[in-house]
Amino acid sequence: MGTRPVLVYDGDCGFCTSAARFAERRVRPRCAVTAWQDADLAALGVTRQRAEYEVLWVTPAGRVYGGAAAVAKALLSAGRGWAVPGAVLELPGVRRVAGAGYRWVARNRARLPGATAACALPADRRPGAR
Template identity: 70%
Template sequence: MNTSPVLVYDGDCGFCTSSMQFARRRVRPRCEATPWQFADLAALGVTRERAEHEVLWVTPTGAVYGGAHAVAKLLMSAGGAWAVLGALLRLPPQRWAAHGVYRLVAANRRRMPGGTPACAVPARRHPGEPRD
């Protein structure tokens, strides 16, 4: 069992990796951060499909938060003004706006600064459909 939260992100995505580097330097969240490609997803209670879809915040007790909620948790863990911003992102209507912005960025991350074609979120697959 982890003793600190774990942030799981896409290590193949230049935009995601740059964002995580920024967070480590400027925000200083209190968590472990690991690309999903190197994480023990089963031990974290997370599926590969979910990890491919969004950034995840996994608490030491196993609760999993995704997308904008994970970003809010990351900000809150840093304390200070970052924590205030994170808390605001969890309240309506900011929560709804944060979710929409997160989905928009996630859908277009290959076009963001540092993004590459590898950053494209995989299309949803139907059960039993082969992987590329």
């Protein structure tokens, strides 16, 4: 593992790819941004199943955050004005709501702007299906 965190997203999903590119251009998190399909998941300590399930933030020490927590970590790492919403997303009451919002977006990503057919996960692998 490197010295920078890694933000791992679904490179087959148009919506996820658009979101990752937006983050790289506008948010500028201090991390490597990579599609799980291009990542060495074993080296990151992440399973393919988890990478397909949610966006991931992997620290250099190997700690893995998923979903809304990963988004919060990316925002915090960017600093500037982005750290404020990142910190808010980590507040206990907000964290629960953010998690529910993330799961809604993940379940419906095939219907969102930039989506492709690859965005639709099988029903048993959608967030909240567990």
